Structures are given as C-alpha cells and as structure tokens.
Amino acid sequence: MLNNIRIVLVGTSHPGNIGSVARAMKTMGLSKLYLAEPRVEPDGQSIALAAGAADILKDAVTVESFDKAIEDCSLVVATSARSRTLDWPVLEPREAGEKLVEEGRNHEVAIVFGRENHGLTNEELQKCHYHVVIPANPDYSSLNLAQAVQIVCYETRMAMLNATREPQEIAEYPLQKDQERFFEHLESTLSNTGFIIKNHPGQIMTKLRRLFTRARIEAPEMNILRGILTSIDKATKKDQ
Numbered sequence: 001m002l003n004n005i006r007i008v009l010v011g012t013s014h015p016g017n018i019g020s021v022a023r024a025m026k027t028m029g030l031s032k033l034y035l036a037e038p039r040v041e042p043d044g045q046s047i048a049l050a051a052g053a054a055d056i057l058k059d060a061v062t063v064e065s066f067d068k069a070i071e072d073c074s075l076v077v078a079t080s081a082r083s084r085t086l087d088w089p090v091l092e093p094r095e096a097g098e099k100l101v102e103e104g105r106n107h108e109v110a111i112v113f114g115r116e117n118h119g120l121t122n123e124e125l126q127k128c129h130y131h132v133v134i135p136a137n138p139d140y141s142s143l144n145l146a147q148a149v150q151i152v153c154y155e156t157r158m159a160m161l162n163a164t165r166e167p168q169e170i171a172e173y174p175l176q177k178d179q180e181r182f183f184e185h186l187e188s189t190l191s192n193t194g195f196i197i198k199n200h201p202g203q204i205m206t207k208l209r210r211l212f213t214r215a216r217i218e219a220p221e222m223n224i225l226r227g228i229l230t231s232i233d234k235a236t237k238k239d240q
Helices: 015-027 045-050 052-058 067-069 091-102 145-162 175-192 202-213 219-239
Strands: 007-010 031-036 062-063 074-077 109-111 130-132
Touching: 007 015, 007 045, 007 067, 007 145, 015 031, 015 045, 015 052, 015 145, 031 109, 045 052, 062 067, 067 109, 074 091, 091 109, 091 130, 091 145, 109 145, 175 202, 175 219
Parallel strands: 007 031, 007 109, 031 062, 074 109, 074 130
Antiparallel strands: none
16 A cells, blocks of 8 residues: 555755655665655765655656656645635545545655655646645644655554555556646637627636646546537637
C-alpha cells in the first residue's frame, strides 16, 4: 500500500529540509520522494540530515513542474493552512492517511508539501482533491517542513497498519492529467456557448473545479461528461 504513495516537495529552497524529509519518510516506511521545481539539489547537508535515509535521496525523482509531479496520480492531497478565500474539502491528517492508503492499494497517490516560505499557490491548491490541515496550537502553529511530513507519514502508516488484509474494491478515478484535460474541455465548451466570457472566466471555473473535485468524479463518469461536452461542441458548430 505504501509503495504507491509519493511525497511531493514543491520549490524546496533548503537542502537540509530535503534530507530531514527523507528521514521522516523512511521511519514510516515511505520511499517515493518527488522534488518539483526544487531551488536546490540534495547535497552533503541533505545526506547528513537524512541520517541513514540516503537511499531515499538517491532515488528521488526531480521534475520541472508541479503538474508533472502529480499527472499520473488518481488522488492528490495538499498540505495547507486553512484558507478563508479558497473553500476546498479539508481533511485532518488521520483522514488523509486513510484515503491515501485506501486508494494507494491500486493507484499512484500523492501528498504535496509547498514552499518553506509561502506554501502552495491557489492555482496549485485547486489541482488537488483535498487539503489537509494539521490542527496545531492556534497560538503557535509553526511546524517546519520535516515535522509536517512526519505527522502525515505517521498517520499514513497507522492507516496502513489498521487496514484489513483483504483487498477492498475501490472506484476507478481518472488520473490528474485526465482531469486537467476535462477542465480545459469544459472551459472551452462553456466559452463557445457564451456561458462564460472567453479570456475572462472569472470565478466560474474555480467554482466548477471545486464542485467536480468535491464530487470525486469516477473515470467512467468523466468519460460520459466528456462525451456530453463533445456533443455540445458539435451542435454549436452546426448552429454557426
């Protein structure tokens, strides 16, 4: 179950943090580390702070973008401070661990951690199915990157240990890259019909993303929706 779970660090700027994250991962049995748009590469300090988890650093996958790090995942969970401006489905670490383990039985899944100084952008957060918020002391909620990774990895390991040994049948969800194609198709169709103004989609697409993300559309359902959009496209062309 844990083999399909990847830890994604976005825009990491301190090599020591990469090593500390590798250590946090290995103690909980996770081994897949992705570095998206890293500002630094693992170095001697990373290896020193990994404290025996240098193999995680050696096998780490570096990709040029956030999208590339998650494109083949069916479930993406982002760590985030609770936001008043972005109303998105929120999980606590224990719930996140359970969902990652459940879907990680059969698919690649990701837990994403943002930049040390300002986390993930709203655009990046909107590409994730859930946001996980660690319920730390509200008067002092300062967790460093490795501490946050350790908490989520611990809850993920506990979920794995508590899971039944019999494989459970779970729904087939589309990969992240297929979901992005759907949203691009949806925006294009709505622009062509005049429902949204091309080049000025406003908050409509954000709200539609939130709607479909919250619903967790399954792969066959998304295929139906893509078929509906295609039929609308054809009808729109005939009317022109």
